[in-house]
Amino acid sequence: MRIDIITCLPKLLEGPFSDSILKRAQEKGLAQIVVHDLRKYSTNKHHKIDDYAFGGGAGMVLQIEPVANAIEDLKSQRTYDEVIYMSPDGERFNQNIANELSLKGNLIILCGHYKGVDERIRTHFITRELSIGDYVISGGELAAAVVSDAVVRLLPGVLNDETSALTDSFQDGLLAPPVYTRPADYKGLKVPDILLSGHEKNIEKWRFEKAVEKTKERRPDLLK
Structure with a gap:
């Protein structure tokens, strides 16, 4: 399995993927988790990725262009089973969904931030939206780590005792x-x-x- 995570805060994900079960899964070659810095896909000279919302209101919105560039670049390299957006108003993540995703081959996870992402991304690029609970955190990074952990630990060979997950x-x-x-x-x-x-x-x-x-x-x- 390969999981590509798109985020504007890549350093926030260094810890969860460099220790314990997720680290061992990658060392065994059973899973590959790659974190992509969204700012690298910005065409703005200042690597800007957000802007004010049309119509006014508080908070900033992730722009369509860098996110679309990131997703299209990844999809040009391989086929993905799901392009997931972590959002408070997504489908509530549970064990059944974790089981389902563990049978997939390649996943993209887009981490929400600020007031969210331009709705055109959700409409035209995202295949599934997930939430880890009815509360708001600063961004989708920790939620993406939760989903990745829950899914990867189910892969055959990741746990020393495969019956443990069952x-x-x-x-x-x-x-x-x-x-x-x-x-x-x-x-x-x-x-x-x-x-x-x-x-x-x-x-x-x-x-x-x-x-x-x-x-x-x-x-x-x-x-x-």
């Missing part, structure tokens, strides 16, 4: 059950006996029941 919260429509590790008794706080029994069938039944119980308590909407 037992994450939301994969089966439920929150994950409680987990415990050593010591079995910490100052009188004990691990449930069932987890120490070695009886795999009973343990799985207990985990399922606890997952349903937690989901009913914390996210009853998932059970609908």
